[in-house]
Amino acid sequence: MLGELLFKTVIASIGITIFAVIFGLLFKGIDRKLVARMQMRVGPPIRQPFLDVIKLMSKETIVPENAVGWMYNLAPIICLASSIILLLYIPIGNFEPLLGGHGDIILVIYIFLIPALAMVAGGFASGSPFATVGAQREMITMMSYEFPLAVVIIAIVWKLSNIGGDIFSLQFISSHPIWEEVGLLGLIGGIILLLALVIVTPGEVAKIPFDVAEAETEIAHGLLVEYSGRNLALFYIADAVKMFAMASLVVALFFPYNLSDFIKLDEIVAYIADFLFFLFKVFLVMLFSISLVRAGMARLRITQVVSVYWITITLIALFGLVLLMWDNQYSIKWW
Amino acid sequence: MIPKAFKRALWVFHVNSGSCNGCDIEIIAALTPRYDVERFGIRLVGSPRHADVIAFTGPITNDMVDKVKRIYEQTPDPKVVLVVGSCGISGGVFHESYHLAGPIERIIPEAKCFYVPGCPPRPEAIIQGVIKAWEYLEEVEKK
Numbered sequence: 001m002l003g004e005l006l007f008k009t010v011i012a013s014i015g016i017t018i019f020a021v022i023f024g025l026l027f028k029g030i031d032r033k034l035v036a037r038m039q040m041r042v043g044p045p046i047r048q049p050f051l052d053v054i055k056l057m058s059k060e061t062i063v064p065e066n067a068v069g070w071m072y073n074l075a076p077i078i079c080l081a082s083s084i085i086l087l088l089y090i091p092i093g094n095f096e097p098l099l100g101g102h103g104d105i106i107l108v109i110y111i112f113l114i115p116a117l118a119m120v121a122g123g124f125a126s127g128s129p130f131a132t133v134g135a136q137r138e139m140i141t142m143m144s145y146e147f148p149l150a151v152v153i154i155a156i157v158w159k160l161s162n163i164g165g166d167i168f169s170l171q172f173i174s175s176h177p178i179w180e181e182v183g184l185l186g187l188i189g190g191i192i193l194l195l196a197l198v199i200v201t202p203g204e205v206a207k208i209p210f211d212v213a214e215a216e217t218e219i220a221h222g223l224l225v226e227y228s229g230r231n232l233a234l235f236y237i238a239d240a241v242k243m244f245a246m247a248s249l250v251v252a253l254f255f256p257y258n259l260s261d262f263i264k265l266d267e268i269v270a271y272i273a274d275f276l277f278f279l280f281k282v283f284l285v286m287l288f289s290i291s292l293v294r295a296g297m298a299r300l301r302i303t304q305v306v307s308v309y310w311i312t313i314t315l316i317a318l319f320g321l322v323l324l325m326w327d328n329q330y331s332i333k334w335w
Numbered sequence: 336m337i338p339k340a341f342k343r344a345l346w347v348f349h350v351n352s353g354s355c356n357g358c359d360i361e362i363i364a365a366l367t368p369r370y371d372v373e374r375f376g377i378r379l380v381g382s383p384r385h386a387d388v389i390a391f392t393g394p395i396t397n398d399m400v401d402k403v404k405r406i407y408e409q410t411p412d413p414k415v416v417l418v419v420g421s422c423g424i425s426g427g428v429f430h431e432s433y434h435l436a437g438p439i440e441r442i443i444p445e446a447k448c449f450y451v452p453g454c455p456p457r458p459e460a461i462i463q464g465v466i467k468a469w470e471y472l473e474e475v476e477k478k
Contacts, residue, residue: 032373036371036373036374040368041368041371042374043371044373044374044375045374045376048344048376051343051344052344052376055387059387059411060412060413061411062409216380216381217381220382221381221382224385225381225382225384226382226384227385228384228411232384232385
């Protein structure tokens, strides 16, 4: 029994790793192409991130003289590994998450911190003043987006506690979409929470306008300034995987619908159709929360990042929470 | 497999080593939607550690000599140097000035240099220079 479980975990982990790296890089390429088209450019080919990774792998890997060697080399590996672990908990299409269980939504919030923490550790270990500034900025960004993210998730879980069951598991949340449990006020509240989560997403994956920690022009790539070759390639892949995982989390929380719920399909066809539909939903989330925002905005200052998250987005998320609360008292049907 | 990737993913680090800013503007012009070097996978990066090509603009002034050497040493192998503008070749309008340390091959003799003449060179010329550089990097990878 234990041996079987272990075997399944190992096989599935390898599968998830290959899946995460390929689709993470693919979506990164699509994102770059889309942003280029939005800016009236031709843009790089969609396979560009793969070429970047192959090129970085073939470059020399330098460890600076005043870096803390083991930490400096370990950070990219932890960053990539924890990004991949995220996908073991998030339901993909019709497939059940491999490591799901009671309380995994809380765990996922914490695992989302680990890639950022690994980058902070790597930044401090690389012994460059630019990297130190970047690491401090990354920590401040982390503290800023964490509160609105927690408010959004707590609001959803609290609303679902009306039906009872294993509410703190992602599997339960994605099998009970929030839209089916709410009235009119709750619907508005849900949309507001979705908006807050969409704005948290670029902060979580360090994209414009919240990429202050990796600002190329101000602090020379910040955290990544000393990284080169293989280590940089690992960070590059980790960034792509994290982007994919965050978009999957948004899909699991707000759009967990499957094609096979609406159309009658054979078992195998249903799995494939649901998987493709899932990729499409992830694409939509990335289009609206990352690509569109990236094409249309400039980078914020670190003070603006903090005030946007702590004041504006937190207030918006709390307002959504209050609407969900009112929804329990005055239930107005919207359908 | 590796040389093909080099061909389409070249990251450029730009150093102003005493330029009048004319060539810098032309480098930026190569990134604009009209020329869009990103379609070839060419990117401007902010750190020499990430770079494959170091683009120097302008003649090397006395103050910049040690910085230029350090930037060259910080860049991981394989790497090439792209000298943008006439100044880097002959000194250009700053020819025989009192504060020039001279063209780049005198400061880093071991560097593989590619020259883009012009004052300032057109963005097409800069793109062609980068293409020459990637052809060379491909050769290196094959060996």
